[in-house]
Amino acid sequence: MIEALSKKEIPEASMTQSTDRLRQSNRGAIHVDKVSVEFKRNGQAFSALAPVDLNVEAGAFVSFLGPSGCGKTTLLNVISGMLRPTTGSVQIDDTPVTRPIPLCNVVFQQHSLFPWMKVIDNVAFGPQQLGDGDPEGTARTFLSLVGLDKFATLYPAQLSGGMQQRVAIARALATYPPVLLMDEPFGALDAQTRTIMQEELLKIWANFSTTVIFVTHDIDEAIYLSDRIVVMRTAPGSVKEVIDVPIPRPRTPKIMQSEVFSRIRLRVIDLIREETLKIFNSTER
Amino acid sequence: MMNLTGTIGGGGRQGWIAAVVGLAGTTVIWIFASYALFVVTWNIAAGVLDNPVLLPSAGLTLDAAAQLISSGILLSDVLASLKRVVLGFAMAASIAIPLAMLMAFFSTLRRLTMPIVQLLRPIPPIAWIPLAVLWFGIGDPPSYFITAIAAFFPIFLNAFEGGISVEKRHIHAAQFLGAGRRAMIMKIIVPSSMPYIWTGVIVGLGQSWMAVVTAELIAAQSGLGYMIQNSRINLETANVLVGMITIGLLGSLMVAGLRYLERYVLPWKATQ
Missing domain, CATH: 3.40.50.300 (P-loop containing nucleotide triphosphate hydrolases)
Incomplete structure (x- = not known):
């Protein structure tokens, strides 16, 4: 597994x-x-x-x-x-x-964000794993791309469904798949x-x-x-x-x-x- | 309809008290009210029995407590018991959590060892005491063993539940994001299982605390259990009650402490 x-x-x-x-x-x-x-x-x-x-x-x-x-x-x-x-x-x-x-990366109908990570950490996770020099910076770039840079320190459960999907898209794109x-x-x-x-x-x-x-x-x-x-x-x-x-x-x-x-x-x-x-x-x- | 009216009425009363003393104050008031009810019932029963060996009054018990505290006996017994619980509990957690995770993710290991776990699980910690005494003698070591056994199963079973309930979509998401083995374990599997592990820790600590008293009744010459046993033999019933109440207070304090820590261990749960 x-x-x-x-x-x-x-x-x-x-x-x-x-x-x-x-x-x-x-x-x-x-x-x-x-x-x-x-x-x-x-x-x-x-x-x-x-x-x-x-x-x-x-x-x-x-x-x-x-x-x-x-x-x-x-x-x-x-x-x-x-x-x-x-x-x-x-x-x-x-x-x-x-x-x-x-x-590749997948965005599902039910988001697969990690509920235990803050929004910023969710988006930074991929860049970090793939050796990005500045995962947090990349995460911020992608969060502003979907207009959610102000919500970086919240947990996914604190966002609305639409916002969760935008974070999911940002996270999926942040590794440039x-x-x-x-x-x-x-x-x-x-x-x-x-x-x-x-x-x-x-x-x-x-x-x-x-x-x-x-x-x-x-x-x-x-x-x-x-x-x-x-x-x-x-x-x-x-x-x-x-x-x-x-x-x-x-x-x-x-x-x-x-x-x-x-x-x-x-x-x-x-x-x-x-x-x-x-x-x-x-x-x- | 009745229920609805009742709810609204109750909310109103709560609101009135809370308005005067604040929400935390309200909680404290209710705790005091509850304890007062307990003490009153106790004293009535003591008055009816009218025999301090069978049931001393709350006042007599308080006197006994004052004496045990000022002589330092109570503190040394509490420390002896606490040490046994903390060490036994720590040993149990450090084995149970990794083992549960391994068994959740490696099916061969799970199939091979789960029947053993199921066989050992229903054996109450007290049934291990004869073996513990044979193996470790009298004193701290058998008590560590017993508290560890008591804490092990709740921690293990909950952690295992946490391990198998890690969602496939989270595993897949991590794979798409390039997670290696280490990140998969430390950043996905462990945090995802943490709510379950934490429940196991709380239940396990409670079980461990109950078991230490049992162990000390038989296998130790210090600690709260030993004190209770000794006082019973000397017909110092008030001291028995002091020991029991101390156990109750410390046990609920420990659990309350862990529940308080939860917001730091599971910050993402606190926001929901």
Whole structure:
């Protein structure tokens, strides 16, 4: 369970001190090669993910979209190294991912901040582990990036849900991971906070070369944020269709009224409806 | 409906007293009221029995206490007992906590040793006394052994619970952030288990304190337990009561002290 990390796995860019030098490297390309996942349920093998092939280019913002049970979280867990696939493999750039390593980081719906550390120590933890010369300085930089530098000395439990997610994002980015995985990060927030968080995320992401995989079941959210949307097929989960979102950046919530947006939206709704009906009918019987 | 009215009424009274003497003052007043009730009941019982060998009055007991304090006997007995508790407790904690952590994270070790723990756990510390006397004779060493045994299981079981309840998402988060083995143990696993360990420490110290008296009844020639035993033989019932009350007071003081320290040991819990 506890695995020491050898120094050579640490990406060089994790040692950088400021955020400006990003958006220039070509790190963070993801190669998913014939990944399938089977679970044992009551002694019976149950296929959660049929073989999936997927390539995500460095620096892209890609959403996994689909009804619950389509395996989008399972796929994300495999990419992050938290779950071993039954077959196939995942590579980030040229490094095979078989367990959680600092080439990527994950922001979950329920934050995984360490409740026993102050906000600043949570954010400084990664930089410190990866040999940053000034972990606290880096942590402060990232806390101001998400607008929470004034809350550095509080404990996570003293913050609101939205603030906790911003700290989680700051902590995840503070080690400059080439890949950032987000599993319904705003799912537990109210609608207003959620909209603001989406805008903030886009602003922050604009400064980074980080590849983002964003899991959601909110269609508008997926279109608004992504370069590409991977619509998932259900039972077993696999890739149904990949849809490009050719809307220029920087984006504002206004684009939701645009013609392109509604066209993509209708297409996605159709695809997801098919899948949802499939599950609905199979459980009805 | 009744309950609601009662709650509001109670809150009102509390507020009125608190307004005059402050919140800490209110607590002190209630403690005094509780002790007063205890002493009154005690004196009524003593009056009914009318036999100071069976039950001396509170006044007689107070006299006996004054004498034991001024002669220094009480203090030396208290110190003897405290030393045994502190040492035995420290030995237990220094073995129980690392062992519990190892067993929580290494399943082979856990499978191999957990049945032994389950077998030994229900044995009360008092049942170890014959062995303790055989092995260590009479005096401090058997008492260390007994207090350690008494403290060991609460500390171990709670720490183990803490170890297995470390959340996977925190382990994963630390791995993504590049934590090595050392940081994983010292900065993730131990602090995450600390609320459980701390509960074990509080319960363990209480158990240890109770056990020292038992041990001293049989296996020592000093300490509060020994004093109680000796006074019983001499029919000095007031001294027995002084010993008992001292045990009660010191025991609750120790636990209160640890509860007070909690805000420093678990600062992040204090904010919730």
